[in-house]
Structures are given as C-alpha cells and as structure tokens.
Amino acid sequence: MSIIDFHDLTKQDKPLLDRYFRSRYYENSHFNFTNLFMWRIPYHVRWCEENGVLYMTCEWEGTLMAMQPFGPEEKMQEATDRFLAYFQEIGRPLLFVGLESGYAEFLEQYKGASFDIREDRDNFDYVYLAEKLISLSGRKLHSKKNHLNAFRKMYPQAEYLAITEEIIPACRVELESWYQMRLTDEPDDPFIDWERRAILEVFDDYEYFGLRGGAIRLDGRIIAFTFGEQLNTDSVVVHVEKADPNIRGAYPAINQGYVANNWSAMTYINREEDMGHEGLRKAKDSYKPEKMIRKFNARCK
Numbered sequence: 001m002s003i004i005d006f007h008d009l010t011k012q013d014k015p016l017l018d019r020y021f022r023s024r025y026y027e028n029s030h031f032n033f034t035n036l037f038m039w040r041i042p043y044h045v046r047w048c049e050e051n052g053v054l055y056m057t058c059e060w061e062g063t064l065m066a067m068q069p070f071g072p073e074e075k076m077q078e079a080t081d082r083f084l085a086y087f088q089e090i091g092r093p094l095l096f097v098g099l100e101s102g103y104a105e106f107l108e109q110y111k112g113a114s115f116d117i118r119e120d121r122d123n124f125d126y127v128y129l130a131e132k133l134i135s136l137s138g139r140k141l142h143s144k145k146n147h148l149n150a151f152r153k154m155y156p157q158a159e160y161l162a163i164t165e166e167i168i169p170a171c172r173v174e175l176e177s178w179y180q181m182r183l184t185d186e187p188d189d190p191f192i193d194w195e196r197r198a199i200l201e202v203f204d205d206y207e208y209f210g211l212r213g214g215a216i217r218l219d220g221r222i223i224a225f226t227f228g229e230q231l232n233t234d235s236v237v238v239h240v241e242k243a244d245p246n247i248r249g250a251y252p253a254i255n256q257g258y259v260a261n262n263w264s265a266m267t268y269i270n271r272e273e274d275m276g277h278e279g280l281r282k283a284k285d286s287y288k289p290e291k292m293i294r295k296f297n298a299r300c301k
Contacts (some may be wrong), residue, residue: 004055004086006046009036011208012283013047020054020070022232027293028100029125029237030273031070032137034209034229036063037199038239042190055086058097065095068103084300098123104296115298122276125293126284127235129268133259133287136252140288144252151249155218160257163213163227168203170222171215175199178242187288191275199240202227211239214258216250223247224254235268254288 007013017033029035036045036056053071057064066087069079087094096107098120107115125233132138136145151158161167179196185191202209213227224243231237238258243250259269268290274280 003089004048004050004082006048006055006057009040009045009047011037013078014208016049017047017054023071024073025232026100027127027232027235027270028098028295029231029270029293030067030098031100032229032231032237034202034211034239035237037209038202039194041151042194050076050082051075053082055079055083063095064090064092065097068096076106077110077112080107080110087300090227096296096298099298101294101296104298107298114301115169116301117296117298120295120297123273123295125273125285125295126271126289127291127293128271128287129290130236130259130266130269132264132290133269134256134264136256144287147249148252148256149249151247151253154248158216158218158223158253160261161215161217162261163206163211163215163225164205167215167217167222168206170217171225172200172203172226174222174244175242177244181245195240199242201241212262214254214261216243216254216257217232218247224250224255226258228258230266231270234266235270236263236266237270237272239272241271249294 012035017036021031027246037046046057053069053075055069056067057257059065060069066083069076069083071079084094094113096115099107104117107117109161132141136148163171175196179192182192202211209229211227211229213225215222215225217223226238226241228236228238241251241254243254245251263269270285270293271284274284
C-alpha cells in the first residue's frame with residue numbers, strides 16, 4: 001500500500017474539502033471544492049486525508065503535480081515530508097503547483113529538500129473591489145459604465161433573475177449557443193468542451209453545490225448567466241460567466257447585476273486567472289483589479 005492512499009475526487013467529498021478550505025484564510029481560487037470538482041476529469045484530481053491534513057494531486061499531460069497540503073500550520077513540516085516520501089516512492093519528481101505565497105515562503109526555508117520556486121503569472125487570480133464592480137465609478141471604468149448604460153437604454157425590458165431550477169433549462173440553451181460560437185472561433189481548444197461539460201454537471205445538481213447564480217432574461221431568452229460562491233471571510237470566487245457577445249453590454253450587465261444582487265456585503269470578487277490567454281488577460285485587466293493573487297510553482301531539485 002502506497003505511503004499516501006489517494007482517491008478520485010467525487011461529489012460526495014464536498015463536506016470534507018469544504019472543512020479544510022474554510023479552516024484557514026486561502027485566497028487561491030482553486031482552493032475551493034466546486035472549482036476542483038469542475039476540472040477533476042481533465043486534471044485527474046485526487047485527494048487523501050491523513051492525520052488532520054488534506055493532500056491533493058493533479059495530473060496534466062503525464063506530469064503528476066501536488067497542491068500544497070491543507071491543514072494547521074504546525075503540520076506543514078510533516079505534511080511536506082510525507083509528500084516528498086510519496087513522490088520518491090513512486091519514482092516521480094516532486095512538483096508543487098498553484099502555491100500561495102505563504103507556503104512558497106515555507107518551502108524556501110524547508111530543510112528536507114531544496115526547491116526551485118517560480119512565479120506562475122498565467123495563473124495569478126484577478127481580484128476586484130465589489131463596490132467598484134457595482135458602481136463602475138471613476139475614469140478607469142468609464143467605458144464599462146457606458147456599455148452598461150447602453151444596454152439598459154436599448155433593452156429596458158431586460159430583467160435580472162437569480163438562478164433557480166426553473167430557469168436552468170434556459171441557461172443550458174444559452175450555454176450551448178455560447179459553446180457553438182466559441183467552437184467556431186477556437187475549434188482546437190479542448191478546454192471549451194471540458195468547461196461546457198462541467199457547467200452542465202453543476203446544473204444537474206445545482207442546489208447541492210451551494211452556489212449563488214444570476215441570469216439576465218431578454219424577451220423570454222436567457223442571454224447571460226453566472227455563478228459563484230464565498231471563497232473566504234471577505235472574498236467571493238466567480239466560477240463561470242457567459243453572455244451573448246453579440247448583445248452590447250450583456251457582459252457588463254451580468255457582471256454588475258450579479259455582484260449588486262448577491263455580494264454587496266463582501267469586499268473582494270475573485271474572477272480567477274487568465275491562463276495566459278491574451279483575450280482573457282485584456283478582458284480581466286479592463287476591469288482594473290484591486291490586487292492579484294500571486295501563485296507559485298516549486299520543483300524539487
């Protein structure tokens with residue numbers, strides 16, 4: 001039996017992962033059950049709980065990677081020792097990915113091995129002030145406000161709705177429409193279909209995930225939808241946001257409406273990373289993030 005007995009991530013693991021992710025203040029958008037569950041298949045996400053520590057691994061294109069161990073700070077030395085022994089046992093180099101600054105700093109001082117630690121800019125999270133996403137005030141967000149005002153003027157009949165079981169079928173229709181448009185633009189991008197499948201899976205059991213979602217209905221059709229959840233004590237993570245790109249202002253309308261209707265009492269909105277995608281980076285920069293959540297990769301030398 002292997003030194004750490006990993007299991008495939010399933011929907012039933014949500015309470016256990018929630019307990020670990022909520023036990024300390026984590027800012028990384030990936031340190032969240034829904035996020036890991038949605039991407040568990042392409043990334044082969046696995047976990048093990050042992051002696052009050054949660055261990056997680058993922059795999060991409062044959063490279064096995066470890067997430068930082070989750071648990072009390074006083075157990076990080078032992079947990080890192082265990083990860084090092086596990087990777088040595090299976091004959092793989094230990095590679096940590098998506099580390100928060102605190103654990104990266106811990107590895108710099110770690111006595112059991114030496115690590116090459118590097119920033120992973122493509123996976124930095126973009127974090128915005130909730131109040132600014134609601135008000136869109138100031139010169140820097142003037143163009144966003146203009147698009148939103150244009151949307152409201154052109155489509156006064158548009159209505160914001162909370163996502164419920166009743167409107168999920170219409171959200172599915174909009175998702176398929178968005179997917180077909182994206183597929184035309186980027187036919188070789190496998191992430192588009194993986195994301196589509198993940199969203200459909202969440203919709204299959206929406207209430208179980210404990211999400212808050214919003215949608216915009218225009219003339220009987222859902223033209224935009226989004227969903228997310230509380231990430232830590234003062235931050236929200238937005239998992240998904242889709243809108244008809246042919247309707248001017250649809251994206252600003254769902255962005256602003258969602259935060260205003262659900263998260264006005266929270267301080268920060270984490271809208272995840274850009275994955276090195278130029279278009280996504282430009283779009284996320286255009287909302288003027290308040291801060292970036294730095295992430296690091298660390299390879300054992």
